[in-house]
Amino acid sequence: MWSPDKVLVFALVAAFSFTPVHVLEFCQSTDHDCHSDSHDDTASNSQLSLHTFKSRWNISVSNLIQDLHQFRVSCKKLLEAFPIDEVNVNVARSVKNCIFSKSIPTPLKGPLRLAAASKDVIEGTLDLDVAVTQSDDFLHYASGGRLLSGSVPLAHRYGGHQFGYWAGQLGDGRAHSLGQYTNRKGEVWELQLKGSGKTPYSRSGDGRAVIRSSVREFLCSEAMYFLGIPTSRAASLIVSDEPVIRDQFYNGNVKTERGAVVLRLAKSWFRIGSLEILAQSGEIDLLRKLLNFVIDEHFSSITSEDPDKYLVFFSTVVSETAHLIAQWMSVGFAHGVCNTDNFSLLSVTIDYGPFGFMESYNPNFVPNTSDDEGRYSIGAQANVGLFNLEKLMVALSPVLSQKQQNQAKIILKGYVDIYHLRIHQLFKGKLGLLDEEQDDGYLIAFLLKMMEDTQSDFTMTFRQLSEASAQQLQDRTFTQMWALEDLSSHKRFSDWLSMYLLRLSRQQNDTDLDRQHRMKNVNPRYVLRNWMAESAISKAEKNDFSEVEMLHHILSFPFVSQETAEEVHYAARPPLWANRLKVSCSS
Ligand code: AMP
Ligand code: MG
Numbered sequence: 001m002w003s004p005d006k007v008l009v010f011a012l013v014a015a016f017s018f019t020p021v022h023v024l025e026f027c028q029s030t031d032h033d034c035h036s037d038s039h040d041d042t043a044s045n046s047q048l049s050l051h052t053f054k055s056r057w058n059i060s061v062s063n064l065i066q067d068l069h070q071f072r073v074s075c076k077k078l079l080e081a082f083p084i085d086e087v088n089v090n091v092a093r094s095v096k097n098c099i100f101s102k103s104i105p106t107p108l109k110g111p112l113r114l115a116a117a118s119k120d121v122i123e124g125t126l127d128l129d130v131a132v133t134q135s136d137d138f139l140h141y142a143s144g145g146r147l148l149s150g151s152v153p154l155a156h157r158y159g160g161h162q163f164g165y166w167a168g169q170l171g172d173g174r175a176h177s178l179g180q181y182t183n184r185k186g187e188v189w190e191l192q193l194k195g196s197g198k199t200p201y202s203r204s205g206d207g208r209a210v211i212r213s214s215v216r217e218f219l220c221s222e223a224m225y226f227l228g229i230p231t232s233r234a235a236s237l238i239v240s241d242e243p244v245i246r247d248q249f250y251n252g253n254v255k256t257e258r259g260a261v262v263l264r265l266a267k268s269w270f271r272i273g274s275l276e277i278l279a280q281s282g283e284i285d286l287l288r289k290l291l292n293f294v295i296d297e298h299f300s301s302i303t304s305e306d307p308d309k310y311l312v313f314f315s316t317v318v319s320e321t322a323h324l325i326a327q328w329m330s331v332g333f334a335h336g337v338c339n340t341d342n343f344s345l346l347s348v349t350i351d352y353g354p355f356g357f358m359e360s361y362n363p364n365f366v367p368n369t370s371d372d373e374g375r376y377s378i379g380a381q382a383n384v385g386l387f388n389l390e391k392l393m394v395a396l397s398p399v400l401s402q403k404q405q406n407q408a409k410i411i412l413k414g415y416v417d418i419y420h421l422r423i424h425q426l427f428k429g430k431l432g433l434l435d436e437e438q439d440d441g442y443l444i445a446f447l448l449k450m451m452e453d454t455q456s457d458f459t460m461t462f463r464q465l466s467e468a469s470a471q472q473l474q475d476r477t478f479t480q481m482w483a484l485e486d487l488s489s490h491k492r493f494s495d496w497l498s499m500y501l502l503r504l505s506r507q508q509n510d511t512d513l514d515r516q517h518r519m520k521n522v523n524p525r526y527v528l529r530n531w532m533a534e535s536a537i538s539k540a541e542k543n544d545f546s547e548v549e550m551l552h553h554i555l556s557f558p559f560v561s562q563e564t565a566e567e568v569h570y571a572a573r574p575p576l577w578a579n580r581l582k583v584s585c586s587s
Contacts, residue, residue: 068128068135068137068148070149072181073148073181074181077297082099084102100156100177101199107144108260114236116549117235125189143238144176155200157171158172158276159273160342190268192264192265209244209259209262221264222234222556224333226557232265233264234263237262267346268344269350271340272345275395276392280395284398287399291310292304295313314393314411318411320346325382326422331524333378334365334376336368337585338381353587357529359574360457363378368584424444428444430522432466432518434507451487457482461487463525465519467516469512469516523559528551530581532551535547
């Protein structure tokens with residue numbers, strides 16, 4: 001038997017190592033329209049229909065750009081704002097006194113094939129008719145073989161703390177920023193190719209990315225977006241026949257894979273490491289310049305005259321990072337490589353590598369097999385966020401007065417509370433709880449502890465709690481509800497269930513159907529499990545992209561039960577072979 005004290009301690013631990021997001025908050029905190037309300041729970045196995053598409057973006061297809069030659073990006077803002085690397089040689093070297101180096105992508109060796117395209121991004125963000133992706137031109141533009149009109153490709157200079165230690169200069173070693181695109185909604189997006197060849201920041205790397213990691217980045221960034229989590233987006237994935245040598249598990253088993261390029265987008269690709277390198281190398285004027293740029297362009301509520309603007313900026317990043325990590329936790333997402341160079345200043349998820357969605361609930365889940373010490377386990381992410389924000393604070397100190405530095409320390413201390421509050425709200429949302437009752441934290445922690453003991457599946461336990469009616473829960477009729485069956489084997493399950501049902505029964509003006517509806521809109525039925533990605537990747541490596549397309553489509557509606565997804569068992573107990581899968585830093 002547990003002592004209540006023990007459970008309470010767990011409640012604190014769980015609260016500290018966890019955080020999610022409520023669907024209404026998704027709508028406020030991210031700029032895409034709210035996925036949940038637009039989804040009909042019963043229907044929708046259909047492709048994004050023209051109708052849906054029009055109502056989503058209010059742009060008629062005939063207004064979309066049909067000819068890629070008319071698509072223009074601009075590098076003016078970036079080029080005018082910052083000094084550019086004086087050495088114009090595209091070889092790996094130490095770079096100083098700049099934010100970007102000019103670097104031309106190296107075309108991938110053909111034949112090139114379009115493995116995937118996001119209609120939502122191509123049409124909704126880039127104003128392009130998705131039909132253009134079928135052209136030969138697109139294959140070249142989206143893989144670095146041809147330059148978009150207005151493009152001056154740039155590689156960004158940044159550093160970072162990797163696995164706890166300062167790693168010095170890193171930078172875009174295989175990514176090229178093509179320029180910014182201002183779309184019809186007035187949004188400015190920075191387009192980037194990943195896997196497009198060497199730059200001055202390539203160190204000993206080959207500048208390439210392989211198919212498996214590119215499929216994973218394409219699918220996961222899009223899946224995260226549709227889960228309502230701030231993220232970079234992916235427009236397309238082009239694969240080639242160019243041989244790329246990788247030792248996937250760093251065990252001497254070297255294989256020839258194939259190169260691929262993802263065309264990805266973010267409002268900004270600046271990272272904590274973008275500021276760190278300037279502070280570390282004493283380039284304080286440039287540090288100020290970059291900060292002013294980021295604030296003016298992306299933090300509209302901060303005025304440039306505010307003497308405390310850097311402090312307000314820090315405070316915003318602290319709170320947004322706490323919210324982001326909380327959202328990751330709410331869907332069981334482990335980033336895998338939470339180095340400061342992979343943490344966006346805009347607090348969006350970037351640089352997808354050896355990430356993983358936790359299956360059996362386990363706070364020690366580590367998705368990256370290269371992470372021997374479990375530094376970036378799922379349960380450590382909140383603490384790692386704090387570590388990274390402390391590094392941001394250190395990078396900001398040269399532009400802060402002594403008083404402001406002291407205030408920054410106080411702001412940083414607030415991170416834990418922001419995180420706690422958010423995780424609490426999110427998990428309350430996952431359980432359909434309204435208002436606030438004293439024992440809510442206990443109820444959540446109690447459930448997580450049972451899930452840990454019974455190794456219940458994280459995603460499906462919450463989903464099935466959403467799908468089960470109160471009567472079903474009461475009667476414990478969990479036919480086909482495999483995750484709840486697992487959970488109900490716990491000896492304390494009845495205690496928890498009574499507590500939960502009583503809590504729900506006290507909710508005034510709430511019906512069981514409303515509760516289920518709310519919960520189904522925050523508890524996905526489908527997430528990108530490793531085994532799903534793996535199966536799609538092995539086909540993609542044989543130029544069969546059908547499963548990538550299917551996954552992409554299904555994960556665009558993660559909260560909606562879909563026939564195709566059920567046919568391929570995406571909500572079923574993971575296959576046994578899934579346990580043997582590994583992902584590493586190699587990409
Ligand atoms: P990542 O782990 O992908 O975030 O990369 C860490 C750093 O290594 C970044 O500076 C990357 O640009 C760089 N990098 C990773 N892979 C390669 C590669 N194949 N060629 C050149 N640079 C790379
Ligand atoms: Mg990175």
